[in-house]
Amino acid sequence: MTAARPADFTPPGTSALARIPQHDANELTRGGNQALIILDDQIYQLRITRAGKLILTK
Template structure:
């Protein structure tokens, strides 16, 4: 016999991902290809490559 899942059941991975903040890289770069991100007084550079990949460097 197979137990039925409740209608509001979510896969664990889905519920975890829904709680993580999401940010659009294009919005962070304001339509360009670079943005600076500050963490604990350290500055990181976020860059969108021509191939559409993200690179984060210190």
């Protein structure tokens, strides 16, 4: 019988960050500075500022 691994198990030599999906903000905004993100029935606005910072608002 094999013991179950915990859900947060990271094999040796594998970065935990490598398992997290990555998305380019410029692709999300299609080269612009705003995108809408939907989570369940809520709409959020992602904005790239002139200073290159990200702002996420509801």
